[in-house]
Each structure stands twice: as structure tokens, then as C-alpha cells.
Amino acid sequence: MYLANYLFFTTNCEPALAFYTKCGLGTVVAILRWGENGMPAHTEAMLGKIMHAQFEGPGVRFFASDNDDAEPMRGSAMIFQLEDHEQTKSLFIQLSDGGQITTPLAVQPWGDYFGKLTDRFGVQWMFNCTSKVSFVTKPDA
Known part of the structure; x- marks a missing residue:
């Protein structure tokens, strides 16, 4: 077992992950998008946004997504x-x-x-x- 963090963004997950990549933390190793592969989007604005991403680098692993209802x-x-x-x-x-x-x-x-x-x-x-x-x-x- 291991504990990992999951970051919720409203609509800017992709630029956040690009920023973390630029900072040298690692890269996105898996990504699913709202509206693709049977993943329904709650709203039109969420189409193409990140439904689930896995980010990894040396000593780093976390998950992230866009959620229009994220706190x-x-x-x-x-x-x-x-x-x-x-x-x-x-x-x-x-x-x-x-x-x-x-x-x-x-x-x-x-x-x-x-x-x-x-x-x-x-x-x-x-x-x-x-x-x-x-x-x-x-x-x-």
C-alpha cells in the first residue's frame, strides 16, 4: 500500500501539469479526457479537459484532474x-x-x-x- 495525493482543478489541470513538468518534477504518464473513450462530460465546457492524469518523476507520483465542482x-x-x-x-x-x-x-x-x-x-x-x-x-x- 502507498498513499498518493490527488489534485483537483476546475479547468486548468493541463496548464498546471505543464508547469510542473517545466519545473522538472516529472511528466504526465497517463491521461484520460472528459468526452473521450466513453467518458461523458458534465458540461460542454468540460469536453477535452482532464478527467484523470497520473504524474511521475524521480521520487514524485500524484494524480490530478479537472472537475467543474472541485472545491x-x-x-x-x-x-x-x-x-x-x-x-x-x-x-x-x-x-x-x-x-x-x-x-x-x-x-x-x-x-x-x-x-x-x-x-x-x-x-x-x-x-x-x-x-x-x-x-x-x-x-x-
């Missing part, structure tokens, strides 16, 4: 558990493009490099990097 994303976040400081920073910067940083990346009281953001599609992302960041300080002259 806004809230009370949940995707969390990256990382060990590379530069990878954490790079991914954070990419996913924050057009979104809102809610907790800037910084070393937190528990000692990890952590930050949080909501991307341009309303998905919350958390980043926790367990590699300890060392800061070199110069003695006063």
Missing part, C-alpha cells in the same frame, strides 16, 4: 523531503513563479532548511531540506 485547494499541502540545499532552493524558486511565498526558505528552529508557497494554480507546497546548512562567519577585525 478550492485548502488544508493540505504537497511536501518535498529533500537532502540537497541547492535542489531545494532551485525547485522552490521555480514553483513560486507566479505564486505566493508564504514562508521564505530559511533555516528553521528545528535546524532544517524550510519554506512554503502557494503556486499560481492554488496548490500549496512545502519544502523541508534536512541537510544542515553551515554558515561561515569571519571574526571581527
Whole structure:
């Protein structure tokens, strides 16, 4: 058994998945569309929208779809558990493009490099990097 997340969008699932691909998270490995292969669309506007998609990359797997009755994303976040400081920073910067940083990346009281953001599609992302960041300080002259 494994637990995976399912992201619901109203009508912008496809651009969201394209954005996540551009950020280097992975790619869409399976897709079904409303109105194709016997999948009836609830409304004309949903025709061709994503009924179900599977997204995968190294260490990443989630599912997503367009649903005209989807509730806004809230009370949940995707969390990256990382060990590379530069990878954490790079991914954070990419996913924050057009979104809102809610907790800037910084070393937190528990000692990890952590930050949080909501991307341009309303998905919350958390980043926790367990590699300890060392800061070199110069003695006063």
C-alpha cells in the first residue's frame, strides 16, 4: 500500500501539469479526457479537459484532474523531503513563479532548511531540506 495525493482543478489541470513538468518534477504518464473513450462530460465546457492524469518523476507520483465542482485547494499541502540545499532552493524558486511565498526558505528552529508557497494554480507546497546548512562567519577585525 502507498498513499498518493490527488489534485483537483476546475479547468486548468493541463496548464498546471505543464508547469510542473517545466519545473522538472516529472511528466504526465497517463491521461484520460472528459468526452473521450466513453467518458461523458458534465458540461460542454468540460469536453477535452482532464478527467484523470497520473504524474511521475524521480521520487514524485500524484494524480490530478479537472472537475467543474472541485472545491478550492485548502488544508493540505504537497511536501518535498529533500537532502540537497541547492535542489531545494532551485525547485522552490521555480514553483513560486507566479505564486505566493508564504514562508521564505530559511533555516528553521528545528535546524532544517524550510519554506512554503502557494503556486499560481492554488496548490500549496512545502519544502523541508534536512541537510544542515553551515554558515561561515569571519571574526571581527
